[in-house]
Amino acid sequence: MLSCFRNKKYKTKEEGCFLKNGAAMLEQLIHSFYGNCNLIRMYSKEELKKATNDYCWDGMAHRDWNSRLYKGVHEDHGILVKKFEADSSSYMDPLELITNEAAIASNMSKHKNVLKLLGCCLESELPTLVYEFPAKGNLSHHIYGDGQSLQWQVRLKIAIEVADAVAYLHYGMPKMIIHRDIKAGHIFLDQDYVAKLSEFRTSVPIPLGKTHVDVEVITGTHRCLPPEYAISGRTSEKSDVHSFGILLCEIFAGKRWDSLLIWFMENSNKSSSSSYNKLEFRQLANLFKTYLEANVLEEENKKQVVECAKLIERCLKTNPDDRPIMTEVAQSLRLIKSL
Numbered sequence: 001m002l003s004c005f006r007n008k009k010y011k012t013k014e015e016g017c018f019l020k021n022g023a024a025m026l027e028q029l030i031h032s033f034y035g036n037c038n039l040i041r042m043y044s045k046e047e048l049k050k051a052t053n054d055y056c057w058d059g060m061a062h063r064d065w066n067s068r069l070y071k072g073v074h075e076d077h078g079i080l081v082k083k084f085e086a087d088s089s090s091y092m093d094p095l096e097l098i099t100n101e102a103a104i105a106s107n108m109s110k111h112k113n114v115l116k117l118l119g120c121c122l123e124s125e126l127p128t129l130v131y132e133f134p135a136k137g138n139l140s141h142h143i144y145g146d147g148q149s150l151q152w153q154v155r156l157k158i159a160i161e162v163a164d165a166v167a168y169l170h171y172g173m174p175k176m177i178i179h180r181d182i183k184a185g186h187i188f189l190d191q192d193y194v195a196k197l198s199e200f201r202t203s204v205p206i207p208l209g210k211t212h213v214d215v216e217v218i219t220g221t222h223r224c225l226p227p228e229y230a231i232s233g234r235t236s237e238k239s240d241v242h243s244f245g246i247l248l249c250e251i252f253a254g255k256r257w258d259s260l261l262i263w264f265m266e267n268s269n270k271s272s273s274s275s276y277n278k279l280e281f282r283q284l285a286n287l288f289k290t291y292l293e294a295n296v297l298e299e300e301n302k303k304q305v306v307e308c309a310k311l312i313e314r315c316l317k318t319n320p321d322d323r324p325i326m327t328e329v330a331q332s333l334r335l336i337k338s339l
Helices: 002-033 045-051 094-108 139-143 152-171 227-232 237-253 257-266 281-295 299-315 326-337
Strands: 060-063 067-074 077-084 117-121 128-132 187-189 195-197
Touching: 002 094, 045 067, 045 077, 045 117, 045 128, 094 117, 094 128, 094 152, 139 187, 139 237, 152 187, 152 195, 152 237, 152 299, 152 326, 227 237, 237 257, 237 281, 237 299, 237 326, 257 281, 281 299, 299 326
Parallel strands: none
Antiparallel strands: 060 067, 067 077, 077 128, 117 128, 187 195
16 A cells, blocks of 8 residues: 555646646747747657656766766667756756757757758656657767867868758747857767757847847857857857857867867967967967867868958957858858868
């Protein structure tokens, strides 16, 4: 009898979580997309526990500041299960962040360069999201980790695909949405090395008739933040362009931004403790060009390397108004690829 009581109590708790999480997700969809979304599947807690071997540590594919991604198998298909943890040090409501990601990801799922959201589980304290499984893992493992080194043309292809995804986020949705955290760790690769943009928890829409939004909580990697965002919390489509410029540096150089920053400082006779903002951006681009020439330049990609450095210079302009928009960036990368 006690066992029956426990099961009933457990079921009641699951139902409570389901109702709370479902209501929050619906509210977010109405707020952001007028209730519209692509259909996603509902998974049970037991299904996901079985699929991931009870979230076995060996099955962890990637981790972020308050989430863990696990490889799983469900109905003979690979899945990526994103399990969230409450972060007591964060000022942001974790449920709001998760429902924001689910709302945006579901509406972006038809784009070939976005990690497809398959479904979610609402029975736990925080919702669990289920994505398609990216067979080649995370981009960060390939460009500066233990993964296989990528050829220059593959890197250029990945850069174009990520640019397309960000451009769609800016211009292909009912509202312009700013990603706010574009980096290698938020990009995955499928079996054919097709890039898949992910992680929309902290993404924000630009109100109609506005060109920017001022946020209360600044998120992202400190030394990678666009200047205007780091100083005042003001974010716009040009903030994503700046972040994308840093990503281009990492993709093409195969180095973390911090490592490149130290190299830039050493080769510009500045101390590594200086801020990169003190460097002239033209000088930064020239230094990056020098780095590429010394490390990845080959006769067949010589023109492409030079043009990539010029594009990065434009993306990293201090004044947001001087940066191109993402559709221009994507088009420039295609032109570079054709050289």
